[in-house]
Structure formats: C-alpha cells, structure tokens
Amino acid sequence: MNRLYILVVVMAAFLISCDKDDPIENGNDTKEPTGKIQIHFIHNVDGDPLVTHSMQYTNAAGNEYEIDEVQWFISDVFLHREDGTFYRIEGWKDIHYVDIDIPSTLKWQVFDDIPAGDYSGISFTFGLNEAQNESFKFVNPPESFMFWPTVLGGGYHYLKLNGKWKDTVGATRFFNFHLGIGQEITATDTTYIHNHFEVDFDTSNFTLQEGEKKDVYITMNIENWFKNPHIYDHNVWGGDIMENQAAMAVASENGHDVFSLSFGCCDE
Amino acid sequence: MKNKLYLAVLFLVALIVYTACKKEDKIDDPNGGKNGNDFIYDPTPYEFNFPGYFPTILNIPDDNPMTVEGVELGRYLFYDGRLSGRTHPDSLMSCGTCHIQEHAFTTGINHPVYTGGHPFGLTGIPTPQLTMPLVNLVFNNNGYLWNGMIHEDNPNLGSAAYGVEPLPEFHMRNIESLVWMGIVAPHEMYGSVEQTVNLIASIDMYAPKFQAAFGTPEVTYERISKAIAQFIRSLVSFDSRFDKYLRGELQLTEQELHGFVLFSTESGADCFHCHGGAQNPLWTTNLFYNNAKDSVFTSQTDPRDRYAVTGNPKDRGAYKAPTLRNVELTAPYMHDGRFETLEEVIDFYSDQLVYSPYAHSLMHKLPDGGARLNPNEKESLLAFIKSLTDHNFVTNPDFSKPDDLP
Numbered sequence: 001m002n003r004l005y006i007l008v009v010v011m012a013a014f015l016i017s018c019d020k021d022d023p024i025e026n027g028n029d030t031k032e033p034t035g036k037i038q039i040h041f042i043h044n045v046d047g048d049p050l051v052t053h054s055m056q057y058t059n060a061a062g063n064e065y066e067i068d069e070v071q072w073f074i075s076d077v078f079l080h081r082e083d084g085t086f087y088r089i090e091g092w093k094d095i096h097y098v099d100i101d102i103p104s105t106l107k108w109q110v111f112d113d114i115p116a117g118d119y120s121g122i123s124f125t126f127g128l129n130e131a132q133n134e135s136f137k138f139v140n141p142p143e144s145f146m147f148w149p150t151v152l153g154g155g156y157h158y159l160k161l162n163g164k165w166k167d168t169v170g171a172t173r174f175f176n177f178h179l180g181i182g183q184e185i186t187a188t189d190t191t192y193i194h195n196h197f198e199v200d201f202d203t204s205n206f207t208l209q210e211g212e213k214k215d216v217y218i219t220m221n222i223e224n225w226f227k228n229p230h231i232y233d234h235n236v237w238g239g240d241i242m243e244n245q246a247a248m249a250v251a252s253e254n255g256h257d258v259f260s261l262s263f264g265c266c267d268e
Numbered sequence: 269m270k271n272k273l274y275l276a277v278l279f280l281v282a283l284i285v286y287t288a289c290k291k292e293d294k295i296d297d298p299n300g301g302k303n304g305n306d307f308i309y310d311p312t313p314y315e316f317n318f319p320g321y322f323p324t325i326l327n328i329p330d331d332n333p334m335t336v337e338g339v340e341l342g343r344y345l346f347y348d349g350r351l352s353g354r355t356h357p358d359s360l361m362s363c364g365t366c367h368i369q370e371h372a373f374t375t376g377i378n379h380p381v382y383t384g385g386h387p388f389g390l391t392g393i394p395t396p397q398l399t400m401p402l403v404n405l406v407f408n409n410n411g412y413l414w415n416g417m418i419h420e421d422n423p424n425l426g427s428a429a430y431g432v433e434p435l436p437e438f439h440m441r442n443i444e445s446l447v448w449m450g451i452v453a454p455h456e457m458y459g460s461v462e463q464t465v466n467l468i469a470s471i472d473m474y475a476p477k478f479q480a481a482f483g484t485p486e487v488t489y490e491r492i493s494k495a496i497a498q499f500i501r502s503l504v505s506f507d508s509r510f511d512k513y514l515r516g517e518l519q520l521t522e523q524e525l526h527g528f529v530l531f532s533t534e535s536g537a538d539c540f541h542c543h544g545g546a547q548n549p550l551w552t553t554n555l556f557y558n559n560a561k562d563s564v565f566t567s568q569t570d571p572r573d574r575y576a577v578t579g580n581p582k583d584r585g586a587y588k589a590p591t592l593r594n595v596e597l598t599a600p601y602m603h604d605g606r607f608e609t610l611e612e613v614i615d616f617y618s619d620q621l622v623y624s625p626y627a628h629s630l631m632h633k634l635p636d637g638g639a640r641l642n643p644n645e646k647e648s649l650l651a652f653i654k655s656l657t658d659h660n661f662v663t664n665p666d667f668s669k670p671d672d673l674p
Contacts, residue, residue, distance in 0.1 A: 052582075053581075053582045068582070068628075068629045069629065135546075135547055136321055136547055138547075139320075139321060139322065139323050139324055140323045140324060140325045141323065141325075141409065141410075141548075141553070141554075144323065144547060144548050145544075145548060145553050145555075147540075147545060147546075147547035147548055149532035149533065149540060149545055149546075150532075150546060150547075151528075151529050151532050151533065152532070152533065162629040162630060163629055164629055167635075171635065172623070172625075173632075173635050174627075174629045174630070174631060174632040174634060174635070175629070175632065176534070176541075176629070176630060176632050239632035239633075239635075240534035240535070240538070240632050241534075242533075242534045243533060243534055243535050
C-alpha cells in the first residue's frame with residue numbers, strides 16, 4: 001500500500017512538472033495582437049511584366065535593349081511607425097537573394113509575428129550595407145555566385161542585370177549592369193566606394209490587422225535604372241561597369257525611384 | 269506475493285524493451301553463420317574534411333546517406349571491369365575505364381585507347397560528348413552532364429537520347445542515375461542491369477562488402493548505383509596551390525597573382541562570372557552558358573545542348589561551365605573537345621569569340637572578339653589556372669583502384 005502511495009505521488013509530481021512549460025492563462029494576459037507580412041518581388045519595365053531574351057525595350061537614351069538575367073540582394077528591411085519608431089522581425093535580419101530564374105526567391109518567406117497596428121512605411125537596403133558586405137559571408141550557391149572579387153573590394157554584387165542592346169550602328173552588344181563596391185584608384189591608393197542605398201517608402205501607410213497575412217509587393221521597374229536623374233546610355237558606359245565607379249554612381253543615383261511598393265492580400 | 273508480481277512485471281517490461289532495441293541492429297551473418305557470429309549492421313557515417321570556405325550544403329539524397337562502408341564498396345565497383353556484366357578481358361568496362369584519376373576523372377587526351385580523349389562504348393559506339401570531371405559533385409545542385417539532363421526535378425524515366433529504357437526504376441535525377449545509364453547506354457557498357465547484378469553477385473568478395481554497406485549481402489542494381497554514387501560524392505578536391513594560398517600556407521608567384529587579377533576582373537579576362545573564384549572555390553557555377561564558340565546552333569549541330577533539356581530557345585548551344593579545378597589535367601576542352609590545350613582555350617577567349625543570337629549576355633567581350641590579352645597576360649592567366657591543380661587529389665589512394673581488384 002505504501003508503495004502504491006509513493007507511485008501515485010511520483011506520477012503526480014511528474015505530471016505537474018510537465019505542465020510547467022505550458023503557458024499559464026490569467027486575467028492579466030496582455031499578449032499583443034499580431035499579423036504576418038510576406039514580401040513578393042516583381043520585375044517589370046514601365047509597368048509591363050518583364051519579358052526576358054527579347055529585344056523589345058527602349059530606354060530613355062534611345063537604346064533598344066533586352067534583359068536576360070536579374071539577380072540582386074535586399075537587406076535591412078524595417079517597418080516604420082508614425083511616431084518615428086521602427087520595427088524589424090527576426091526573419092528580416094537575413095539578407096534575401098532575388099533571382100528571376102529561381103521562383104522560390106521571388107517570395108520572401110518569413111514566419112515571425114508582427115505587432116498589429118498602423119505603420120507609416122517600409123524601408124530596405126538595396127544590396128548589402130558596408131558592415132554586412134563581407135567576403136565569404138555566403139558559402140552556398142546561389143548567393144555565393146554573387147561574390148564581388150576581392151581585388152575590386154570584395155563582398156558581393158548588389159545587382160547583376162544582364163542583357164543586350166543595339167549600338168549606334170545597330171550591332172548587338174552585351175551589357176553586364178553590375179553594382180557593388182566601386183574603386184577610386186590614385187597613384188598611391190585605392191579607395192573603395194560602397195554604392196548600396198536605402199529605399200524608403202515613408203508615405204506608404206498601412207494597417208496590419210490582428211491575424212492578417214499581408215502581402216507586400218516590391219516592384220523593380222528596370223527601365224528606371226536608366227533614367228532620372230541621369231540618362232544612362234549603354235553606348236557611353238559600355239558593357240561592363242564593375243571597375244567604373246562613375247557608371248556605378250550614376251546607376252545608384254538612378255536607383256532612388258526604381259522600386260515601388262504595393263499591397264495585396266490573400267494570394268494563396 | 270504482490271512484491272514478487274511487481275518485480276516480475278518490471279523485469280518482463282525491461283526484457284521486452286531490451287530485446288526490441290537489439291533486434292533492429294542484428295542481421296544474419298553473411299556467411300550463413302559459419303563464423304558462429306551474428307552480424308551487427310553498424311556502418312560508419314562518412315565525414316568530409318573540407319575547408320570552411322567550401323559550401324556547407326551537400327547534395328546527398330536522403331535515401332543514400334554516405335557511409336565509410338558504402339564509399340569503399342563504391343570504390344571497388346567504380347573500378348571493377350565486371351560492372352559491364354561481362355568477364356571476357358576485351359569486354360571489361362567500369363566507370364574507371366573512362367574516368368581516370370590522374371586526369372581528374374576525365375578520360376585524358378593521352379589515353380592509349382580513346383584517342384585524343386574521345387571515349388567510345390564497348391561496342392565501339394562513340395560517346396557523344398567528352399567525359400566531365402568527377403570532382404566536388406557533392407556540392408553540385410544544378411544537374412549533371414554537359415546539358416544538365418540529369419537533375420533533381422527531372423520527371424522523366426530513362427532517356428531515349430542516351431539509350432536508357434523508360435522503366436520505373438530508371439529515374440534520371442542524380443548520380444545514382446548516371447550509374448545505370450553507364451551500364452545500359454549503347455555508347456558506354458551497352459549491357460543490362462540484370463547481367464551486371466548477377467555477375468557482381470557471383471563474385472565472393474562482394475557479399476561482405478554489400479553487407480557492411482547495406483546490412484545484407486544482397487546485390488541489387490539500386491545498391492550498386494548507390495555505392496558508386498557514394499564513392500563519386502567522396503571525390504572532393506580542396507588542396508591546390510590556390511587553396512593553400514587562400515589558407516595562408518604559401519604565397520603565389522607574381523605571375524600567378526597577375527593571372528588571378530586578370531581572371532577576376534571585367535577589364536581582364538572576366539572568367540569569374542561563370543567559373544568562380546576565391547569565394548566560389550568550386551570554380552564553376554555549374555550553370556549553362558552559350559560561350560560563343562559558333563555562329564549556328566541547331567538540333568543537328570548541337571543535339572545534346574541545354575536546349576535539348578529545356579526547350580527554351582535561349583539555351584541553344586549552351587553547355588555547363590565545367591570546373592576549372594584541375595583543368596590542367598582534363599584536356600581536351602569544351603563539350604566536343606575542339607581545343608587540345610589550355611593555350612588554345614585562352615586564345616579562343618582572347619580573340620576568337622563568334623557572334624550568334626544565342627551567345628550569353630555575360631560574353632560582353634564578344635564584339636571585340638574576346639578579352640584581347642597580350643602574350644604576357646595569356647601566360648599569367650595560364651599560370652594562375654594551373655595553380656588550381658590539386659595534385660593530392662589525383663594521387664589520393666582513397667580514390668584509386670583497389671590493389672586487390674583484378
């Protein structure tokens with residue numbers, strides 16, 4: 001009888017100890033209402049869906065061109081509130097690779113809960129910021145294929161935009177519109193220029209409802225890389241610009257209105 | 269009485285648990301118990317030991333985890349000419365017949381039988397394209413063969429183009445698939461898996477090796493392909509002069525460093541976008557490019573290009589960028605072996621690019637004919653490329669033909 005009593009006590013203690021990990025509900029439970037945000041990436045040319053490998057576009061400089069490959073990095077995504085505070089979920093601390101040939105990269109899957117409420121905008125870094133843009137950060141493809149050679153400053157391409165254009169005599173030429181760390185070389189020194197930039201959609205007010213899964217669409221209008229404030233002429237800058245800081249500076253300055261933000265919902 | 273019953277129940281439960289646990293590991297002795305010992309299936313997981321700058325994601329199928337025993341069995345089968353399912357000395361053929369270690373597991377331009385490095389099958393049918401090097405494939409997630417026909421998402425069974433029947437057991441998804449393709453393809457062993465399985469099963473030394481690798485001595489085509497695939501995945505190269513330079517173990521020569529800069533810059537030769545670099549030590553993206561070798565690409569001129577797999581016109585004339593690791597040893601070059609030396613390859617990329625609408629847009633030097641390197645630059649580039657040769661890889665006894673194979 002004594003043994004049975006001990007057994008019952010031990011089992012009861014075991015059950016209680018197991019119960020400990022469960023949340024304890026009480027009248028003071030102040031769990032914050034949350035929702036989720038999923039970012040989608042869209043690439044178009046002046047509003048039309050991108051058609052690759054087809055010489056059907058004309059840029060502001062009058063270059064007929066085609067786009068074949070688009071690969072880029074987005075990082076440092078933040079949500080902003082009207083009061084000036086900002087919020088970042090764990091999943092967005094990663095750097096996301098976007099590749100139009102890899103469909104899975106066109107949707108940034110994060111599962112973190114985000115406090116419901118009103119937000120005034122979203123911002124992100126195009127490419128990788130200086131602190132994060134370190135060589136050997138990525139050892140696995142496809143991100144590792146984006147490396148920027150050490151001799152040119154190291155780290156990673158922010159963007160590879162590959163295509164072709166018709167030159168002044170109508171011959172087809174090839175452009176590798178690649179952005180990353182630039183170099184300014186003097187007789188005695190090389191200075192590295194970080195061409196990444198912040199994209200801030202600061203007037204894109206939205207409300208995240210409790211339990212809502214909001215779909216956010218970041219659209220890259222490829223044509224805008226080639227205009228405003230600078231007309232980018234492939235015949236001037238040529239096919240390769242990784243060692244041409246002047247060209248990359250123009251491209252980066254044009255980048256301010258390349259991206260746009262829109263909202264949708266319930267695409268799944 | 270109650271105490272005794274209580275203890276008896278406890279003992280019985282413990283006995284059941286113990287017996288159930290032991291049962292899973294105990295398998296009959298491969299020799300029918302003649303040793304008087306039960307066989308315990310306890311394979312040793314295979315561990316890689318590559319540097320930290322290598323990829324960490326490995327392409328190892330869930331249903332074929334690598335073990336020391338599996339790799340060792342695969343090494344025997346890889347080199348055993350009886351893999352062809354035949355025993356006549358003139359009819360022996362294995363993977364190792366065409367994939368020669370000293371040539372980074374390509375055929376090699378100096379092969380005594382396959383003139384110029386162009387292999388042919390047991391019945392004399394030429395192999396349509398050159399052998400690709402078997403190196404660092406455990407890191408490859410972008411398909412196999414020059415056109416990537418073997419790939420993870422391939423829904424097809426068999427391949428008419430390669431003479432493999434569309435049977436349920438012949439998926440075309442990974443290195444395992446390449447094994448049975450090699451056995452049955454007319455331009456390779458031109459045999460049957462049944463014949464191969466029966467012959468391998470009749471060879472005494474294999475029963476314990478299959479048992480050690482897979483738990484029982486049974487020989488199946490699936491186990492043969494899995495073991496060989498494990499061995500091929502074990503062929504990892506990370507010890508070239510350039511690797512040692514990266515690890516701070518030696519300094520490259522001025523000429524090699526000059527070549528590395530040419531390799532890594534758009535103003536130089538711009539090799540790195542397709543062929544990797546210090547931060548992509550595979551020295552390839554394993555992707556497919558039309559590298560401007562010709563002006564015309566059709567299904568007649570290039571029946572096994574990337575287009576043959578995707579059906580997308582942009583892939584006309586596109587082939588996988590082969591790794592440049594050990595490329596010094598893998599002549600001849602390109603999918604068709606049109607260049608016999610690395611000097612010829614460098615001349616091609618320097619001065620001989622040919623326009624076609626299918627040329628990849630990364631070939632931005634095409635309008636100039638190429639990179640336009642001067643003789644000094646060509647020599648430097650060549651010196652750098654030779655620094656990617658891993659002599660330890662091509663002499664590693666773990667990758668060599670076992671001494672006790674006939």
